[in-house]
Amino acid sequence: MATISDVAKRAGLSRTTVSRVINQHPYVSEDKKKLVEQAMLELKYVPNSNAQKLRKQSTETIAVYVPRLTNPFFSQLVETMEEVAVEEGFQLLLCQTRYNKQQELNYMQILKGKQIDGLILTSMENPWSEIEPYLLYGPIVLCNDYDYSARVPIAHLDQVMGGYIGTKHLIDRGHEVIVYCSSEPGISRVSKDRQEGYIKAMQQANLKIRPEWMFSDQFTVEGGKRLFYRIHHQKDRPTAIFTGSDEVAAGLIHEARKNGYRVPEDLAVIGFDDQPIAELMGLTTVKQPIDRLGKTAMELMIQQIKSKKMGDARRVELPFELIIRETT
Amino acid sequence: MATISDVAKRAGLSRTTVSRVINQHPYVSEDKKKLVEQAMLELKYVPNSNAQKLRKQSTETIAVYVPRLTNPFFSQLVETMEEVAVEEGFQLLLCQTRYNKQQELNYMQILKGKQIDGLILTSMENPWSEIEPYLLYGPIVLCNDYDYSARVPIAHLDQVMGGYIGTKHLIDRGHEVIVYCSSEPGISRVSKDRQEGYIKAMQQANLKIRPEWMFSDQFTVEGGKRLFYRIHHQKDRPTAIFTGSDEVAAGLIHEARKNGYRVPEDLAVIGFDDQPIAELMGLTTVKQPIDRLGKTAMELMIQQIKSKKMGDARRVELPFELIIRETT
DNA sequence: TTGTACGCGTTATCAC
DNA sequence: GTGATAACGCGTACAA
Secondary structure: OOHHHHHHHHHHOOOHHHHHOOOOOOOHHOOOOOOOHHHHOOOOOOHHHHHHHHHHHOOOOEEEEOOOOHHHHHHHHHHHHHHHHHOOOOOEEEEEOOOOOOHHHHHHHHHHHOOOOEEOOOOOOOOOOHHHHHHHHHOOEEEOOOOOOOOOOOOOOHHHHHHHHHHHHHHHHHOOOEEOOOOOOOOOOHHHHHHHHHHHHHOOOOOOOHHHHEEOOOHHHHHHHHHHHHHHHOOOOOEHHHHHHHHHHHHHHHHHHOOOOOOOOOOOEEEEEOOOOHOOOEEEEOOOHHHHHHHHHHHHHHHHHHHOOOOOOOOEEEEEEOOOOOOO | OHHHHHHHHHHHHOOOHHHHHOOOOOOOHHHHHHHHHHHHHOOOOOOOOHHHHOOOOOEEEEEEEEOOOOOHHHHHHHHHHHHHHHHHOOOEEEEOOHHHHHHHHHHHHHHHHOOOOOOEEEHHHHHHHHHHHHHHHHHEEEOOOOOOOOOOEEEEEOHHHHHHHHHHHHHHHHOOOOEEEOOOOOOOOOHHHHHHHHHHHHOOHHHHHHOOEOOOOOOOOOHHHHHHHHHOOOOOOOOOOEOOOOOHHHHHHHHHHHHHOOOOOOOEEEEEEEHHHHHHHEEEEEEEOOHHHHHHHHHHHHHHHHHOOOOOOOEEEEEEEEEOOOOO
16 A cells, blocks of 8 residues: 655655645645645545544544444434534444443543544443543543532433423323323433423423322333333323333234224324334324534534544533424 | 654554554554553544555445435435444445436546445436446445446346236236326436336237326426326326326325325226335335345445455345335 | 654564 | 564655
8 A cells, every 4th residue: 555655755745745635734835735646646545544643643433322223312323423523524433331330431431542532422330430530531422311519411301391382282182191101211311301301391380299100211112012011010000101102002002002092082182203113003192303403413423533623512402393293 | 733753753663553443453562552542642643544445455435326315215225335334443424326327427536535435326317337337436336227248246136027917917907097206317227127017918918008198207306296187187088197206196196185086996006126115105015125225225335345356246136026005 | 945863652573 | 481573654854
């Protein structure tokens, strides 16, 4: 493989001049420039990006942490982030934490090695105090999941509000026994806050809240099915369910119909996210602006990298939207 | 940030010895090793991976090209690949081509810069002849999409067979007017071959084939809806449809039911992939072993990187499975 | 406008 | 066992 020296030799110039052409510096005469470009072409020269990274101490690469890609919420988030990154000349390193504390920490090591310019976390398996020390090695942006004690840029939604909106809608429809099921396990603030919103709405309406009406361990279609049977066998059956994702809602409805339930007459269901599946199932849902969320987070990251100053800790809060369809 | 020299100084040893400890070389006495480890700890030393990459001429990073992540087929593929990669100590660079020739070629540049050890293509927007020259810069593995003229490792399915199996099933159910719609546009071999399988099955059964019964431009839920209306307004309405993905099938069924069709009585539908949505909709489908596909491709890549010899061009062909549910 | 010389941080080679 | 020293390939003061 040809190096910059080979090009210089061939063009009869110094490496410096070649480098100047590559990096589009001013003060290179037109004819020398032509010479260099000619030589580069002939030798099929391409700059070695590892050498560039070492020299420049910057990699034009950003890592994105997600639990898993088969969760459509996260795959959509990553899709958008990659688009924004490319536009700005950055690349994306994909890291799946698998909802696993250790896996998240393992991946944290890569920030240390100067292999990336920054890190976007879309979920947190470890408390912020575990993550914070890594700030020493580079900028971190929080997206979706959040922790108010973190002094870093955050793009997120007020999940208390999200939980409230969904629950309030069910209450307005006349329901009194409402089950809540959140989408994510672990220490994520998202599910905690959303549940808080549920509780807030219930209390405001003077409705009863019981531990056996709250679940926080299901986030897939299969999980929705399991959830149905748990409810199905309860003695005080709820008339409405607020799920933490459209997938759970879809699985739940599917199983409910199979068991002779009419939706929403016998059981009202509301989802979360507004994935394509929501429209398909006629699902009422609390829409999250996933694209805007991903775009905002990536922009916050890139701004921080370009300005080189860490710790402005801007927080962007995006709005929910209630999409009413046929399941409530 | 501390460098290897800092560590050496602190431990009162040479950089060489420190490097030996880092890379677990033999011939380092226990006490010196302790000394080095102590110094590394005190200085919070972490090797600069860009320097390592430059020196070792290898990056432990693999790029994966997909059209878009919101297509669940591809997000599942990437999810699996990342898992296998991590197990083997590799990282994943994610590249979305957006079904776009130019975007694919743009991304090709990164292979040149020695930034990655290899490249996995899950779809091809350009003919193989455009891609082949890049083999000069590093190994390429084909996954899902394929081209028999490419002398590189390939993990794929025989899509002619896939098209045949699905169509044959519809024929066996007594259908004679069968519409075919493929999942991907462009020059992808996948959709071409699958259509060939459809034609083969139809001809074997002496059934008519008409251009207006073949579509090849839809691959989303929305696309499925559009497809329905095209068919709905045809004069010779088909009694069965073979779609290239479960999403298209789901959109189609949704819209058909809305317009008073009974499925499968008025219109039989078969999907492709066996995504979660397929079970949800009770969809008969041709299952692709996506996990095995991704795992195999990644293993082929890593084998090639580790053995350092390019061009063994092994081809792994995985089997389909017909999943019969309620839509046929 | 161009070239010289050094440094980015690491590892491989060789000599001791 | 251990340590100089030379790459790896590039960018940039500084001098000219």
